[in-house]
Amino acid sequence: MTFHVIVASRSGSTAERLAARLTKHPEFRVKTRVIGNGHPDPLYGVSELPDLLFLHYGSGQSELQFLAEQGTRDHLPLIVCGPENDPEAMRLAMRAGARDYLPENVSEADLVASLARIQEETLRARTSGSGKLIVFTNGKGGSGASFLSTNLAHSLVVDGGHRVTLVDLDLQFGGLCRYLDITPKVGILEALDAAHDMDEVSAKAYTCEHSSGLRLLAAPSKHLALPNEIPIEKLDSLLDFFLSNNDYVVADSPSRLDAVTEFFLERADKIVLIVQQSLPHIHDAARLLQLLTSEIVIPKKRISVVVNRFSKSAPIELGDIKKTLRQDKLITIPNQYKLATESINSGIPVAEISKTAALTKGIRNLQAALVDSASKPSQNFLKRALPMFLRERMS
Ligand SMILES: Nc1ncnc2c1ncn2[C@@H]1O[C@H](COP(=O)(O)OP(=O)(O)OP(=O)(O)O)[C@@H](O)[C@H]1O
Ligand SMILES: [Mg+2]
Structure with a gap:
């Protein structure tokens, strides 16, 4: 070329x-x-x-x-x-x-x-002609994967100016629509039937738009679908379509490994594993990490671990989590129960309730950490520029 x-x-x-x-x-x-x-x-x-x-x-x-x-x-x-x-x-x-x-x-x-x-x-x-796939999952239920995936997707739209579709992979209980106060009539199962002929117009009919511009491919359906009944080739076409029409597809995946979640985890550009500072969380996260890297053979660098509801005074420290999960780096999201609960109960993303809250800033930082490094200045550029900026600040 x-x-x-x-x-x-x-x-x-x-x-x-x-x-x-x-x-x-x-x-x-x-x-x-x-x-x-x-x-x-x-x-x-x-x-x-x-x-x-x-x-x-x-x-x-x-x-x-x-x-x-x-x-x-x-x-x-x-x-x-x-x-x-x-x-x-x-x-x-x-x-x-x-x-x-x-x-x-x-x-x-x-x-x-x-x-x-x-x-x-x-x-x-x-x-690659396509957007990036970010998959959120947790080692243990209640870690905050759904809450953070929704708010991260919202931040990619409002802070990053990206085109984003959020996908709810919890086919039985999926409730992301409630986190955004949206009532979908159709969702992923109906979209799968039309996967091979999907175009921009029909995609709009299968997704719901939030006032921020974020689109949601919801999970609830009138009928129950078991993951192994879902035709993977249709899922493949559907994901290809959404990736080619978005900068990011953010999926919220239950921690269960089944045909559907495995398919998304394998195709993910980035997997975000949410843990909290407790032994059961860390134990389950370690197990999931081991399954992801040795059974599904996902490269370690594709996985980021996020410590949600982080508190400096918790007995389990970041160093312990790093050691147990063999991670050089952890991303933390502060614990702000009142705001998180208000956001979930009202279906309003946290950034729309408070732009300056620690939780909002944490989600913005997570967004910045996850976005494509290709759009960032090169390491060489930063290496040259940073010492100069630091010298300037000291003088
Ligand atoms: N940073 C936070 N600070 C305070 N509370 C939080 C925070 N993140 C999440 N929560 C609370 O944790 C609860 C569980 O979050 P969420 O439903 O996102 O978990 P999950 O990992 O998706 O669980 P499940 O496996 O059951 O789907 C929420 O009701 C929310 O109130
Ligand atoms: Mg969830």
């Missing part, structure tokens, strides 16, 4: 100099563009968008400020090349969503490596 790059700068000679470093690399088709004074958007008037914008930035120029406020058109990947050791430029580049920040005298090798990484990520995103 040829990767189209626009090298934009206020100076024609700088743009040419930077573009010249790519002439030996036919995998990149490079055009240069001289930014005039008339408009701060470096892509103003460009009719054929490239795959990546490579922006040369000089201190005080308005185009990076513009991108920090507006973002690039169509969320085009951005690399900024600018003065070294300039915290303001790096900060603006980060706010503009730049995937990397390179010095003006960047070597050919570093430039090509940075472009190649983004080219590969872009290709991967295009060929």
